[in-house]
Amino acid sequence: MYMHKPYKIPESVLVVIHSAELDVLLIERADKPGFWQSVTGSKDTDDEALRQTAIREVFEETGIRIADETSPQFQASNFVLAGNLCDWKLSNVYEIYPVWRHRYAPGITRNTEHVFGLRVPREIAIILAPLEHVRHMWLPYREAADKCFSPSNAEAILQLPKYSTPD
Known part of the structure; x- marks a missing residue:
């Protein structure tokens, strides 16, 4: 029996990963060569907090761990403090590109994206x-x-x- 992959939730995060000097990390999509973007991703469950979605997506897509000082990963070279993740309190509602609509339930054509910023050292391991x-x-x-x-x-x-945090 064919099992359908669960539909994506049309609520997502966009995380602008940047250095103190305002350099921005961009990543190129594997499924669309030449399509560069920041970290993005949908909520896994309706009740997943947006901040948790951002933390999870950053780790899944870049390997960067966001945690507090008491975390066992604190010494890792790809670790940043949770205080470096900032909810910009901005959201965008946009039309889902037709090429990706099959990932959503039938009739879903719009997504709400919540913007976060994450300041990291420029030399962080990606x-x-x-x-x-x-x-x-x-x-x-x-x-x-x-x-x-x-x-x-x-x-x-x-x-x-406007949203970056000073040193």
Whole structure:
């Protein structure tokens, strides 16, 4: 018997990963070469907190662990403090690209995306999920915005100076 993969929840996070110097990490999609983006991902369950979705997606897509100082991973080279993850309190509602609509329940055409920023050291280890992303790069935020295929992702990146936390 064929088991259908559960439909994606049309509520997601966009996490703009950046350095203190406002360089932005972009990752290239494995399923769409040339499509560069920030970390994105849908909630796993309706009751998953958006902050938890952001923490999970950042780890799944980049290998960066977000935790507090008491966490056993605190000494890891790809670890950042939870205080570096900032909910920008911005959300975008956008039309889901037709190529990805099959992942959602029939009739679902719009997604609500919540924007977060994550400040990391520029030299942090990036470990991509090879089935999702094939390359990464750091770019100054304006160049990163120009390289994104998603207009909402580009707009979020352009907001970085307003939302980034000073040292």
